[in-house]
Amino acid sequence: MNEGGAGSTDHLLDLFHGVRLTPIQRRIAHCLVQHARAAAYLSAAEVAEMAGVSQPSVTRFAMALGYDGYPALRRRLRDAGATDGTTTTTDDAGNELQQAVRAEMGNLDRLATQLADRDRIAETGRLLAQSRPLPVLGLRAAAPLAAYFAYFAAKVHPDVRVLDDGGSLLTDRLEQAAEAGASALLAFVLPRYPRETLDALRDARAAGLTVVAITDSPVSPATEHSDVVLPAAVGAQLVFDLHTAPMTLAMVLLQAICDAAPADTQRRLEAFEASAARRQLFRG
Numbered sequence: 001m002n003e004g005g006a007g008s009t010d011h012l013l014d015l016f017h018g019v020r021l022t023p024i025q026r027r028i029a030h031c032l033v034q035h036a037r038a039a040a041y042l043s044a045a046e047v048a049e050m051a052g053v054s055q056p057s058v059t060r061f062a063m064a065l066g067y068d069g070y071p072a073l074r075r076r077l078r079d080a081g082a083t084d085g086t087t088t089t090t091d092d093a094g095n096e097l098q099q100a101v102r103a104e105m106g107n108l109d110r111l112a113t114q115l116a117d118r119d120r121i122a123e124t125g126r127l128l129a130q131s132r133p134l135p136v137l138g139l140r141a142a143a144p145l146a147a148y149f150a151y152f153a154a155k156v157h158p159d160v161r162v163l164d165d166g167g168s169l170l171t172d173r174l175e176q177a178a179e180a181g182a183s184a185l186l187a188f189v190l191p192r193y194p195r196e197t198l199d200a201l202r203d204a205r206a207a208g209l210t211v212v213a214i215t216d217s218p219v220s221p222a223t224e225h226s227d228v229v230l231p232a233a234v235g236a237q238l239v240f241d242l243h244t245a246p247m248t249l250a251m252v253l254l255q256a257i258c259d260a261a262p263a264d265t266q267r268r269l270e271a272f273e274a275s276a277a278r279r280q281l282f283r284g
Helices: 006-016 023-034 043-052 055-064 070-082 097-114 118-129 140-153 168-179 195-206 221-225 245-262 261-278
Strands: 134-138 159-165 182-188 210-215 228-231
Touching: 006 023, 006 070, 006 261, 023 055, 023 210, 023 221, 043 055, 055 070, 070 168, 097 245, 118 182, 118 210, 134 140, 134 168, 134 195, 140 182, 140 195, 140 245, 159 168, 168 195, 182 195, 182 221, 182 245, 195 210, 195 221, 210 221, 210 245, 221 261, 245 261
Parallel strands: 134 159, 134 182, 182 210, 210 228
Antiparallel strands: none
16 A cells, blocks of 8 residues: 555655656665655655665665755655645544545546646557557556457557466567557556566567556656656545546546548447347347
């Protein structure tokens, strides 16, 4: 479960925005995001231990963000926490179930703000629409999202291939998709970031595929192995994560795929409806 509240997480992500971080620095950033509430009170040694890096790496990380050292960064985080207007009392926020739902509403609000840049989504939609076939990767907790996206994408794209099983055959299927003409891979990469998923992203790029990743954070481990990163926060207030925002982003991206080739989309949808009527697939 993520320890970060919405406000504290936003402050951290704002600090990282537009900064090019090394893989080690992304690991530190991700660790701070995962422990957002406590980040302002952790020592450099504690951050280093939690992130599995050296203490000097934490110092260099703070300097990469424009601070003299980690103490200056920590003071910035404390100041941000003190002025955060999103804090509410437990009574105001309701019970823990209501808080979890409201946190998801916050995740969707942040996603809506990100989508102000329509050009980036449109460009990604064109990239995926042009990939024939279109492999869609989702392992473990991400598998249902990959399947849901692929179910609808198959109505407007002629060849969608779901990759939801790991193991040695996964690389084979990625290479086969590339050999068949695929130019891009859409990957769902969600906590706890299966190692085989990250390995698959590396293999996809080695096969010449452009990797588009829907993941929970701009500093998630997926960013190191992806060409396009589309973040959507995961709810972590309940025993198991909520994937409302990643699911929404997936369907927004599918809309962009449809918009990339409207005539083909219309033709395929009409053909499907005619087939469904002929076979009497639906009651309504």
